[in-house]
Amino acid sequence: MVNPPLSTNPVPVSPDSWKQAVCAAWHAAGNRLTEPRVRVLDAIIRYTTPFSAEQLYADLAQLADPPGRATVYRTIEQLSTSGWLARIHTQLGEAGYVPSLPGHLHHLICTNCGVVIAFAGCALDDLLARLSTQTDFAIEDHLLQLYGRCANCKKQC
Amino acid sequence: MVNPPLSTNPVPVSPDSWKQAVCAAWHAAGNRLTEPRVRVLDAIIRYTTPFSAEQLYADLAQLADPPGRATVYRTIEQLSTSGWLARIHTQLGEAGYVPSLPGHLHHLICTNCGVVIAFAGCALDDLLARLSTQTDFAIEDHLLQLYGRCANCKKQC
DNA sequence: GTCACTGCAAAAGGTTTGCAACGGA
């Protein structure tokens, strides 16, 4: 038996290649690769769970000669706009960022440890077709996030 | 040919019955039906699109003898916790509330006029099964929102 | 009469902005 035609594809985002890709994209877009920005990237890739802007700023503030608040916020905004950071929502409604890749991705979030797995391929065609008919909407986009317990946290309980 | 086993069901939330249901539920829960709270409910059912807490407060402040800020925020919190308000996210990342019913619902949001349609039945079983296997997560819950153009706004373009 | 609820005002928390100085390319 073959796989179903629509498949889900986990999309791993490795810290190092992410940073490299961001730098390359930045350079290509004519942006400057300044020291404060690189520090922000370095801090971001150390997270294993979603982080908030203020949290990132606070963590950077531990360093000697840290980037200013405005720089942190502006960098996040830039990364987010260009798709290198995804904004995710926890089950409790809190927002957070995770390193991502430009394009259409969804996220699977561990409600225990917070770890996030990105995946492509949401297989919603059926649902979308049915809803389009029923509601007369022209559906263009969607937000899908899944919550559960990752392999590790599953064992603990 | 019969309908597919999994169907989507738009869930209409009518202003009047919503207010009645909320009042009944409040009463049943032993909460007091005070004038400020009723005013908040009345303001909520006048919205046709998602609203923010501050917006609700500002609109109420137009009235003579309006509820205080704390009351507005506390009432929203209560409604939200008990499922009578759903928190939705616009495509731009802004949050807003819409009248809802307790239970598992999703929302279809018009990106032009902001109108929201709730629906039950998300037909994600296939996707969830596949992802569970691939990622070894125990998936427990999900957030799904669809964006598009409603029947009216479709015509305009 | 009781106690949940209200309003006020202040604090807290997070984010944005203006502007002069700085420093990559």
Add this chain to the structure above:
DNA sequence: TCCGTTGCAAACCTTTTGCAGTGAC
């Protein structure tokens, strides 16, 4: 050198909190 970027500090916006007084039941 040029102009994008930075840091500071203040402003801004939203939400939360403490507490004394009020009013629904």
